[in-house]
Amino acid sequence: MSKIAIFPGSFDPITLGHVSIVKRAASLFDKIIVAIGVNSTKSSMFSVEQRKEWIENIFKDYENIEVETYTGLTINYCKKKGAKYILRGLRTSADFEFERGIGQVNFMMEKEIETVFLLTEAKYSPISSSIVRDVYKNGGDLSKLIPAEVIL
Amino acid sequence: MSKIAIFPGSFDPITLGHVSIVKRAASLFDKIIVAIGVNSTKSSMFSVEQRKEWIENIFKDYENIEVETYTGLTINYCKKKGAKYILRGLRTSADFEFERGIGQVNFMMEKEIETVFLLTEAKYSPISSSIVRDVYKNGGDLSKLIPAEVIL
Amino acid sequence: MSKIAIFPGSFDPITLGHVSIVKRAASLFDKIIVAIGVNSTKSSMFSVEQRKEWIENIFKDYENIEVETYTGLTINYCKKKGAKYILRGLRTSADFEFERGIGQVNFMMEKEIETVFLLTEAKYSPISSSIVRDVYKNGGDLSKLIPAEVIL
Amino acid sequence: MSKIAIFPGSFDPITLGHVSIVKRAASLFDKIIVAIGVNSTKSSMFSVEQRKEWIENIFKDYENIEVETYTGLTINYCKKKGAKYILRGLRTSADFEFERGIGQVNFMMEKEIETVFLLTEAKYSPISSSIVRDVYKNGGDLSKLIPAEVIL
Amino acid sequence: MSKIAIFPGSFDPITLGHVSIVKRAASLFDKIIVAIGVNSTKSSMFSVEQRKEWIENIFKDYENIEVETYTGLTINYCKKKGAKYILRGLRTSADFEFERGIGQVNFMMEKEIETVFLLTEAKYSPISSSIVRDVYKNGGDLSKLIPAEVIL
Amino acid sequence: MSKIAIFPGSFDPITLGHVSIVKRAASLFDKIIVAIGVNSTKSSMFSVEQRKEWIENIFKDYENIEVETYTGLTINYCKKKGAKYILRGLRTSADFEFERGIGQVNFMMEKEIETVFLLTEAKYSPISSSIVRDVYKNGGDLSKLIPAEVIL
Numbered sequence: 001m002s003k004i005a006i007f008p009g010s011f012d013p014i015t016l017g018h019v020s021i022v023k024r025a026a027s028l029f030d031k032i033i034v035a036i037g038v039n040s041t042k043s044s045m046f047s048v049e050q051r052k053e054w055i056e057n058i059f060k061d062y063e064n065i066e067v068e069t070y071t072g073l074t075i076n077y078c079k080k081k082g083a084k085y086i087l088r089g090l091r092t093s094a095d096f097e098f099e100r101g102i103g104q105v106n107f108m109m110e111k112e113i114e115t116v117f118l119l120t121e122a123k124y125s126p127i128s129s130s131i132v133r134d135v136y137k138n139g140g141d142l143s144k145l146i147p148a149e150v151i152l
Numbered sequence: 153m154s155k156i157a158i159f160p161g162s163f164d165p166i167t168l169g170h171v172s173i174v175k176r177a178a179s180l181f182d183k184i185i186v187a188i189g190v191n192s193t194k195s196s197m198f199s200v201e202q203r204k205e206w207i208e209n210i211f212k213d214y215e216n217i218e219v220e221t222y223t224g225l226t227i228n229y230c231k232k233k234g235a236k237y238i239l240r241g242l243r244t245s246a247d248f249e250f251e252r253g254i255g256q257v258n259f260m261m262e263k264e265i266e267t268v269f270l271l272t273e274a275k276y277s278p279i280s281s282s283i284v285r286d287v288y289k290n291g292g293d294l295s296k297l298i299p300a301e302v303i304l
Numbered sequence: 305m306s307k308i309a310i311f312p313g314s315f316d317p318i319t320l321g322h323v324s325i326v327k328r329a330a331s332l333f334d335k336i337i338v339a340i341g342v343n344s345t346k347s348s349m350f351s352v353e354q355r356k357e358w359i360e361n362i363f364k365d366y367e368n369i370e371v372e373t374y375t376g377l378t379i380n381y382c383k384k385k386g387a388k389y390i391l392r393g394l395r396t397s398a399d400f401e402f403e404r405g406i407g408q409v410n411f412m413m414e415k416e417i418e419t420v421f422l423l424t425e426a427k428y429s430p431i432s433s434s435i436v437r438d439v440y441k442n443g444g445d446l447s448k449l450i451p452a453e454v455i456l
Numbered sequence: 457m458s459k460i461a462i463f464p465g466s467f468d469p470i471t472l473g474h475v476s477i478v479k480r481a482a483s484l485f486d487k488i489i490v491a492i493g494v495n496s497t498k499s500s501m502f503s504v505e506q507r508k509e510w511i512e513n514i515f516k517d518y519e520n521i522e523v524e525t526y527t528g529l530t531i532n533y534c535k536k537k538g539a540k541y542i543l544r545g546l547r548t549s550a551d552f553e554f555e556r557g558i559g560q561v562n563f564m565m566e567k568e569i570e571t572v573f574l575l576t577e578a579k580y581s582p583i584s585s586s587i588v589r590d591v592y593k594n595g596g597d598l599s600k601l602i603p604a605e606v607i608l
Numbered sequence: 609m610s611k612i613a614i615f616p617g618s619f620d621p622i623t624l625g626h627v628s629i630v631k632r633a634a635s636l637f638d639k640i641i642v643a644i645g646v647n648s649t650k651s652s653m654f655s656v657e658q659r660k661e662w663i664e665n666i667f668k669d670y671e672n673i674e675v676e677t678y679t680g681l682t683i684n685y686c687k688k689k690g691a692k693y694i695l696r697g698l699r700t701s702a703d704f705e706f707e708r709g710i711g712q713v714n715f716m717m718e719k720e721i722e723t724v725f726l727l728t729e730a731k732y733s734p735i736s737s738s739i740v741r742d743v744y745k746n747g748g749d750l751s752k753l754i755p756a757e758v759i760l
Numbered sequence: 761m762s763k764i765a766i767f768p769g770s771f772d773p774i775t776l777g778h779v780s781i782v783k784r785a786a787s788l789f790d791k792i793i794v795a796i797g798v799n800s801t802k803s804s805m806f807s808v809e810q811r812k813e814w815i816e817n818i819f820k821d822y823e824n825i826e827v828e829t830y831t832g833l834t835i836n837y838c839k840k841k842g843a844k845y846i847l848r849g850l851r852t853s854a855d856f857e858f859e860r861g862i863g864q865v866n867f868m869m870e871k872e873i874e875t876v877f878l879l880t881e882a883k884y885s886p887i888s889s890s891i892v893r894d895v896y897k898n899g900g901d902l903s904k905l906i907p908a909e910v911i912l
Contacts, residue, residue: 256581
């Protein structure tokens with residue numbers, strides 16, 4: 001049975017930290033689906049189409065990495081895709097506490113799906129999409145925060 | 153003099169974690185008032201009336217547990233009710249940091265009122281009302297998160 | 305049935321933070337036993353006798369506060385004394401993480417005994433017995449760290 | 457070359473904790489600019505003019521403390537003012553995690569600007585502008601939270 | 609190429625939390641080596657032989673789980689065994705901070721080896737080998753802390 | 761009056777993280793004294809003389825950086841040297857909690873001495889002397905952890 005992992009997020013926009021996690025996890029799974037969660041009640045800075053296109057360009061040379069959008073609970077989406085793993089990166093202990101709550105509740109609801117964590121590389125650990133958006137709004141230099149494929 | 157504790161919160165909705173805290177604290181105090189804070193500027197998913205009814209049903213066999221609603225500062229509400237204790241549960245260190253700020257400011261303003269903390273049981277520690285609302289919105293299984301009396 | 309709490313610790317030596325917790329908790333319980341844990345494998349700076357005498361002097365005017373020494377598991381000592389509560393102070397999130405582990409394991413082993421936490425007052429939150437010992441060894445001023453009854 | 461530090465914030469309103477940080481840092485720098493960040497998308501409780509006036513009154517006897525408003529990225533504002541230092545206070549580990557992200561990203565973008573942190577005094581560590589606003593809205597006593605110059 | 613993971617630790621003794629991590633990770637890897645680190649300068653409560661025997665008994669029905677002992681740096685041991693993954697469980701944010709330091713330094717030294725984390729199940733999160741040893745020394749009930757195969 | 765800062769530590773051995781903090785702080789102070797705390801009850805891996813020589817070599821081109829050894833309380837040493845500032849680096853929230861305790865107690869005992877913190881650069885944040893010692897003992901590659909002047 002193939003090992004499929006979902007890498008869920010808003011990716012508004014995707015950062016160098018996200019990209020590093022997915023590339024480093026690529027050999028652990030048979031397939032990774034970078035899954036853009038679309039939440040009708042939460043506004044985003046960039047359109048879903050644009051976010052998806054950026055991510056597709058970034059991973060276009062990776063045969064086992066796909067990009068999709070989804071709505072609803074992540075564990076329901078996992079079941080629909082036959083994915084037994086949720087992939088997440090960890091930067092800080094605030095991240096960890098947040099992820100632990102989500103991950104343990106997911107596990108309470110669905111024992112068959114595991115959340116698998118990789119560490120963000122030290123040099124990328126201060127980067128978040130929210131900091132990127134803040135720098136972008138104020139016209140700062142984004143070259144060390146996002147991949148070249150994200151053209152703003 | 154009787155020992156009265158306020159257990160304040162939004163309870164939007166009450167979770168298995170909240171219920172466990174109140175039941176375990178019931179023998180420590182002469183009376184516990186589960187106090188639904190009504191905040192006109194913060195929207196809730198469930199109406200105050202519905203939240204109150206659920207909580208009343210949960211504790212209907214506990215003689216020393218009452219359910220009320222209140223507005224304004226929690227310490228002012230405590231003084232009005234003659235309560236010298238605020239009861240709170242602690243799940244994570246993020247919880248703790250948040251509660252410490254509130255609790256120490258309350259203590260600066262009113263030395264006569266103490267915040268008393270119990271630990272959330274390990275199995276309930278990932279549950280929060282906000283995770284419950286998220287699972288509910290997306291049609292997930294709530295049976296391990298909320299008591300049977302909360303009928304959604 | 306009377307509400308008895310154990311306040312366990314090494315108290316090597318007792319600090320202003322410890323004293324504040326016990327005094328503030330005194331009206332919540334019928335009796336508080338300040339219990340000096342004696343651990344044959346852990347060396348202390350001050351003798352058990354001296355630590356006990358200091359604590360007795362501090363609380364000599366409190367009718368419902370006693371001082372004892374004990375060995376073995378704290379929950380076993382609680383059962384022996386008929387105490388259903390363990391009292392602890394919380395200063396920092398590191399404290400919290402440590403106490404949560406102990407408290408939740410105690411709860412797994414003995415559901416009838418609850419750990420009850422009060423917040424350390426903000427002004428005392430940086431004080432620990434280990435910092436006191438370090439200042440003492442180096443001849444620093446201890447007057448803002450320990451009660452006058454601890455004569456060094 | 458003179459050592460100029462920016463102390464950026466919303467100061468909605470300024471608290472006793474903020475004031476303590478700036479006064480204690482005053483001798484470390486040749487000039488400190490208390491810089492009120494004006495963010496058109498974030499609403500504030502008090503007007504920029506009022507916040508500025510309060511802060512000017514508080515520091516009117518400090519020759520090397522100025523008060524200004526700014527928009528945009530803090531590091532761009534620093535460059536405009538010739539400031540090589542950003543001054544920040546640290547109260548809690550949640551504060552620290554937040555500040556580290558901002559500070560390390562600033563450092564990635566501009567190696568010449570350093571963020572310098574002082575510790576909030578223990579007695580002020582529970583105070584935040586958001587707690588002050590909450591107490592204010594509910595008519596609580598603010599005298600231990602904000603300086604006398606902040607007249608509400 | 610086969611996916612081999614090392615699960616390193618002292619396992620002094622192995623706990624229910626450790627066992628849960630390994631069993632849940634068993635389908636993610638082709639082989640997991642539970643690797644008992646032998647450190648000549650750190651004393652243990654139980655002998656290496658005994659610890660190894662317990663772990664072998666626990667996993668005797670899992671074809672892809674092996675038990676070994678090792679000395680020296682974990683990443684060197686990984687290279688010797690052809691393992692590209694280090695498996696670790698995460699219980700608390702204190703755990704996370706500790707693991708992040710080790711994991712990021714390992715990654716700085718050897719980019720080809722990734723640390724993969726699973727969350728400890730909520731009900732096991734308070735359990736640590738050090739708490740188990742403390743309960744054991746004091747004659748407490750260990751049945752909810754360690755697997756039946758660990759016979760003390 | 762000149763601004764003198766003490767950068768205290770064991771430096772057993774000094775790491776790239778320490779060096780980065782001192783160099784970045786060099787322009788903020790008139791003089792920085794890298795002060796090796798000698799503690800007769802705590803054993804070190806490298807001799808005081810060797811640690812001092814390494815640090816002197818690292819900073820030999822910095823006119824305002826000196827290296828000394830000291831015993832006793834850091835604040836007493838500061839007073840002896842006329843230093844009004846203690847310089848410290850912050851890597852993690854565990855660091856922060858530890859430093860806050862020390863820093864706030866120092867401030868309680870001596871209001872005239874401030875602890876000033878800089879952030880460790882993201883790429884150095886996982887490095888600690890204790891990890892360096894562990895890698896060293898096991899023959900690992902130290903080139904990304906310590907400066908070239910530390911010859912092991």
